[in-house]
Amino acid sequence: MGKHWADFQYEIYLNGMSGAVPRLPTDLTRLEELTEQRLGPGPVGYVAGSAGEGSTARANRAALRRHRIVPRMLRDVHERDLSVEVLGRALPAPLALAPIGVLSIMHPDAECAAARAAAAQGVPFTLSSASSTPMEQVAEAMGDAEHWFQLYWPKDPEVARSFLSRAKAAGFSTLVVTLDTPMLAWRPRDLDQAYLPFLHGVGTANYFSDPAFQAGLAKPVHEDPNAAVMHFVGMFSDPAKTWPDLAFLREHWEGPIVLKGILHPDDARAAADAGMDGVVVSNHGGRQVAGSIGAAAALPRVVEAVGDRLTVLFDSGIRTGDDIFKALALGAKAVLVGRPYAYGLGLDGQAGVEHVIRCLLAELDLTLALSGHAGPATLGPADLIEETA
Numbered sequence: 290m291g292k293h294w295a296d297f298q299y300e301i302y303l304n305g306m307s308g309a310v311p312r313l314p315t316d317l318t319r320l321e322e323l324t325e326q327r328l329g330p331g332p333v334g335y336v337a338g339s340a341g342e343g344s345t346a347r348a349n350r351a352a353l354r355r356h357r358i359v360p361r362m363l364r365d366v367h368e369r370d371l372s373v374e375v376l377g378r379a380l381p382a383p384l385a386l387a388p389i390g391v392l393s394i395m396h397p398d399a400e401c402a403a404a405r406a407a408a409a410q411g412v413p414f415t416l417s418s419a420s421s422t423p424m425e426q427v428a429e430a431m432g433d434a435e436h437w438f439q440l441y442w443p444k445d446p447e448v449a450r451s452f453l454s455r456a457k458a459a460g461f462s463t464l465v466v467t468l469d470t471p472m473l474a475w476r477p478r479d480l481d482q483a484y485l486p487f488l489h490g491v492g493t494a495n496y497f498s499d500p501a502f503q504a505g506l507a508k509p510v511h512e513d514p515n516a517a518v519m520h521f522v523g524m525f526s527d528p529a530k531t532w533p534d535l536a537f538l539r540e541h542w543e544g545p546i547v548l549k550g551i552l553h554p555d556d557a558r559a560a561a562d563a564g565m566d567g568v569v570v571s572n573h574g575g576r577q578v579a580g581s582i583g584a585a586a587a588l589p590r591v592v593e594a595v596g597d598r599l600t601v602l603f604d605s606g607i608r609t610g611d612d613i614f615k616a617l618a619l620g621a622k623a624v625l626v627g628r629p630y631a632y633g634l635g636l637d638g639q640a641g642v643e644h645v646i647r648c649l650l651a652e653l654d655l656t657l658a659l660s661g662h663a664g665p666a667t668l669g670p671a672d673l674i675e676e677t678a
Contacts, residue, residue, distance in 0.1 A: 292381060293369060294650035295658065312637055313644050318608050320632035320645075328635050331484040332394040336631045338478030341579025349575055349606030352583030356615045356673045361661030369654060370664045375623045376463055376545040376566055376600050378435060381411040382650050383617055383665050386642075387604050387625035388439035388465060388549075390419030391492035395635035401430040403634050406642035408434030410650075415439050415465055415625065418452065419492040428459035437463040439549070441470065444527040446537065451501035453541045464542045465569065469550030471528035474577045487521065490514050496521050535563040547602065550577075552587040554594035557601075567600035574605050574627055585616065589670070592620030610652025614660070618668040 301311055314320065325333050339346040371382040386407050393399040400422040407414035413435040416427050428436055438461035443449050456464070479485060486492050496502045497510045497517060502524075510517040538546055547567035548560045560568050570588045572581045584605035592601050603621035607613060608629060616624045626649060633641030662668060 292371075293654060294371060294382065294647070295369075295654040297647045297651040298655070311644065313633065313641055315648050317629045317632075317645060317648055320629055320636065324632045324635050328395070331482050332635070334478035334482055335391070335394060335484060335486065336389070336628060336635075338476050339575040339579070340474040340476055340577055342477070343575065343579075345572055345577075345579055345581040345583070346575030346606075348581070348583035349572065349585065350583075350608070352585035353606050353612050353615055355676050356585070356619070357676060358611060358614060358618075358656070358660055359672055359674055360659060361672075364661040364663075366658040366661065366663045368663060369658055371650065371654060371657070373623060373665055375602070376547070378413075378462065380413065380435070380623065382653070383621075383623035384613065384646070384650060384653075385413040385437065385602075385623060385625050386415055386630055386646075387627035388415040388417035388437075388467070389627055389631050390417040391421050391486045392631065392634060393421035393491060394486055395631055396638050398634075398638050400427045402639040403630060403642045404431045404434075404436065406630075406634075406639045406646065407436075408432060409639075409643055410646045411435075412646055413437050413463075416461070417441075417492075418495055419487070421492055421494055423494045423498045424452075424456055424461070425459045428461065436461050437465050439465040439467055440538075441467055441526055442530060442534075442538075444524040445501070445505065447501040447504070448496070448499060448524060449537070450541055451499050452495065453538075455495075455499070457543070461544075463545045463547060464538065465547045465549050466538060467549045467573075469571070469573050469577045471526050471530065475579070476576065487525075488518055490518055493518070493521050532559050532563060535565065539564055545600075547600070549604075551591060552582055552584070554590045557591045557595040557599065561595045561598040565599065567602060568595065569602045569604055569625060570621070571604040571625075585619065588616065588619045588621060596620050607649075610649055610654070611656045613649065613653045614656045614668065615673060617665050618670060618672045620670075 373383045400420045404414045404427050408431045415437040417439050418441040438456040545566035549569035551568040570591050603616040604625035607626045630642045630645045633645035
């Protein structure tokens with residue numbers, strides 16, 4: 290029997306007997322507004338903002354909302370088990386924390402607080418290449434808990450090789466390669482504040498601590514931080530990369546490799562042909578291509594193309610437990626959640642991130658049970674209907 294995540298609601302109600310209410314809202318869609326009120330416009334805009342006028346972020350939510358759940362009755366759901374196997378790993382629930390860079394702009398405890406929260410709840414934490422904390426320190430904060438490493442594939446192959454060997458040595462099990470950011474998109478909220486943390490040396494910890502990166506500098510980082518920043522900017526991403534380049538990653542990484550940012554079924558097939566282990570159907574939360582297809586609208590075609598060959602994961606737009614239910618019913622094996630945990634971190638540190646994880650999984654557990662499912666395995670497209678209006 291798995292853990293009954295739904296019990297979190299009774300914990301909340303019982304705490305209420307002594308007058309205690311949750312420090313953060315249990316409707317996670319309210320977190321963004323609270324964060325807007327409490328944090329500065331630069332950090333808030335960096336996390337909440339999207340490409341262009343935000344149409345893709347809205348499309349992500351709309352694509353999930355269009356699918357409506359069709360509950361079934363009189364099925365035995367008294368014992369439930371949300372555990373799943375993803376990429377050869379047993380997880381207590383079909384959820385991982387998505388990679389988000391520069392978390393120190395949200396809270397001084399940054400990535401370590403989010404990583405500890407994930408470890409405490411047993412869900413994987415995906416560390417961004419662009420983190421504010423070196424990967425070794427975050428791995429140490431997680432102990433034996435499941436941690437994944439997200440690679441922004443740098444132009445310098447020596448730095449790429451160094452990142453992969455460091456991540457392996459630090460115990461990161463899965464490599465998540467973000468493909469949708471060969472350059473930064475047009476993001477008006479950041480542009481209007483002229484706010485890019487990297488130019489201030491924030492979010493560059495993995496680079497500045499890397500021997501291969503340091504080898505390309507005339508002076509140590511602390512002696513000429515501006516030169517280090519410019520070196521970082523020059524190599525951060527590489528718009529010249531193509532499918533044959535994936536062989537380099539396979540050569541230098543032994544564990545599972547997942548490609549993040551896949552929206553077209555032909556790209557998913559190319560990932561399978563290249564020997565990758567999984568894909569994340571994602572549009573970077575709407576932060577890269579304005580006017581893009583909503584991620585949930587892309588999911589069924591990707592599952593149909595490669596669901597029997599690859600592990601299909603999903604992110605972009607997840608805000609609630611029923612969103613997770615829908616993504617799983619559409620064929621994803623698990624989902625990654627991004628902005629909500631960043632808001633939780635900004636509002637209440639590690640406890641805020643744990644609150645977000647527990648709310649999502651309590652709501653998923655209840656949604657499954659109330660719709661006639663004792664776990665994710667029985668979900669399928671027949672449990673949803675798509676509204677056309």
